[in-house]
Amino acid sequence: MKQLPETTSVNAQVLASLRAAVISGELAPGSLHSVQNLATQLGVSRTPVREALIKLAQQGMVRFERNRGVRILLTSLHDLEEVFALRLLLEPPAVRRATTRLDGNQRRELRRMFAHMEKAARADDEFTMFEHDRRFHRVLLEASGNARLAAFVDGLRDMVLRRGVSTARASRSLDDIVAEHRAILDLIEAGDAEGAAKAMREHVRHTAELLIAQEAGADLGPGLAAVDIDLDWTGPARDHD
Amino acid sequence: MKQLPETTSVNAQVLASLRAAVISGELAPGSLHSVQNLATQLGVSRTPVREALIKLAQQGMVRFERNRGVRILLTSLHDLEEVFALRLLLEPPAVRRATTRLDGNQRRELRRMFAHMEKAARADDEFTMFEHDRRFHRVLLEASGNARLAAFVDGLRDMVLRRGVSTARASRSLDDIVAEHRAILDLIEAGDAEGAAKAMREHVRHTAELLIAQEAGADLGPGLAAVDIDLDWTGPARDHD
DNA sequence: CGGTGACGTGTCGCATGCCACTCTCGCCCC
DNA sequence: GGGGCGAGAGTGGCATGCGACACGTCACCG
Numbered sequence: 081m082k083q084l085p086e087t088t089s090v091n092a093q094v095l096a097s098l099r100a101a102v103i104s105g106e107l108a109p110g111s112l113h114s115v116q117n118l119a120t121q122l123g124v125s126r127t128p129v130r131e132a133l134i135k136l137a138q139q140g141m142v143r144f145e146r147n148r149g150v151r152i153l154l155t156s157l158h159d160l161e162e163v164f165a166l167r168l169l170l171e172p173p174a175v176r177r178a179t180t181r182l183d184g185n186q187r188r189e190l191r192r193m194f195a196h197m198e199k200a201a202r203a204d205d206e207f208t209m210f211e212h213d214r215r216f217h218r219v220l221l222e223a224s225g226n227a228r229l230a231a232f233v234d235g236l237r238d239m240v241l242r243r244g245v246s247t248a249r250a251s252r253s254l255d256d257i258v259a260e261h262r263a264i265l266d267l268i269e270a271g272d273a274e275g276a277a278k279a280m281r282e283h284v285r286h287t288a289e290l291l292i293a294q295e296a297g298a299d300l301g302p303g304l305a306a307v308d309i310d311l312d313w314t315g316p317a318r319d320h321d
Numbered sequence: 322m323k324q325l326p327e328t329t330s331v332n333a334q335v336l337a338s339l340r341a342a343v344i345s346g347e348l349a350p351g352s353l354h355s356v357q358n359l360a361t362q363l364g365v366s367r368t369p370v371r372e373a374l375i376k377l378a379q380q381g382m383v384r385f386e387r388n389r390g391v392r393i394l395l396t397s398l399h400d401l402e403e404v405f406a407l408r409l410l411l412e413p414p415a416v417r418r419a420t421t422r423l424d425g426n427q428r429r430e431l432r433r434m435f436a437h438m439e440k441a442a443r444a445d446d447e448f449t450m451f452e453h454d455r456r457f458h459r460v461l462l463e464a465s466g467n468a469r470l471a472a473f474v475d476g477l478r479d480m481v482l483r484r485g486v487s488t489a490r491a492s493r494s495l496d497d498i499v500a501e502h503r504a505i506l507d508l509i510e511a512g513d514a515e516g517a518a519k520a521m522r523e524h525v526r527h528t529a530e531l532l533i534a535q536e537a538g539a540d541l542g543p544g545l546a547a548v549d550i551d552l553d554w555t556g557p558a559r560d561h562d
Numbered sequence: 563c564g565g566t567g568a569c570g571t572g573t574c575g576c577a578t579g580c581c582a583c584t585c586t587c588g589c590c591c592c
Numbered sequence: 593g594g595g596g597c598g599a600g601a602g603t604g605g606c607a608t609g610c611g612a613c614a615c616g617t618c619a620c621c622g
Contacts, residue, residue, distance in 0.1 A: 131605095
């Protein structure tokens, strides 16, 4: 038997497909779909589709509307604020912790992800870039030793991807993004937990500001992207830099 | 028609029942159950039970084992560490934020929850006490304006309840718990965001230490509850007080 | 001509059928 | 008597049946 034991369940495949469809915008935000239709398109029955949608609903990507269909939820400005406020609270401490706990495999994996990011950036391959960006962050989160934290933050990224993938380019080059990750990686390699945490904080904050400014601009028309939002709940004294 | 439109779906009822059963220990940690059995006991079909279990599985309370049944997961020491590390990272900033954003209704609700806690403590009604404890925290989390944060932290409490409800009494009286909440409430009422955040931090940390020490004692035998755990990832310089 | 109500279509939520797989237990062979 | 194996019961995962409800349409009535 050469048949590999890696028989991914139908449910998992459907979940991946639907998640990708929502993120890519193939299922437009705000639109309504029936489970039956989605099931037919995916070539499976309604059950696994419904179960996958339940999971997505728990994550906040869709919402069931009784006897009407399933609504693809849109990512509002407030959603972005929530996501980045949480990432600002969680990722820097996770990196601080990860720096001292990283084992050999994780360190190697982190370097590998970063290398892929660099390569993708040189090739101007946006999709691959963000793919490994996400995995870079995930390795760090898992290295913190807190699986719940890792899963939660990783899930938050889905919300952002829908807005971010195709728009981030406008305001920040792929090289800039790589540079921010390089800073984080270097400080981790140097064992500077505090510096790495601070670098991560700046990275997340920077990303947040660009995305939110852009989103606000898109909502309110061009030119008035300066919205008064404070994402950073971290400390007692906040000075808007 | 006086029939209220509040017809809770079967799924929601099943979800509540199963969650309560897991938390109360009626479904013992580590035990295996079939969907068919649970459905029969609840008087419904397999479908809503399965869907509710999928939600619980996403939350980490149970796990599906193919062709074997549904495993009720146990809360390990490490799980408690994860939960409280997250609560320490999230709840103090949430309270800091909530203090300045609390509206009239929320403030009233907060006072009401606290009053119920006091009353339950006087009546030595542990269950009602923890019920309103949870709602007290939830009001605060929601007042922070971050719904994702509120939902996430509230979900984390399920993990703790299973261990906490029947054991917390051993090391801390209900009055002590009320006192910690009174401190938080007073500082919020006084508009002292920083103080309230600090009080919340101490409250969570205190709860964590008691539960974890107790759990570690239960696991390793009595007398060696002094386990080296640092939950607090918050800042650069940690001094174990 | 405008409003209203009944009907038809489409949908979810719940129930049930079906299949492949796992585990157990007892029988049969050695 | 002991050990291996096969049949049966039980399970989750997927497919499908079924009823109640929401909404759009259109005919009918005022």
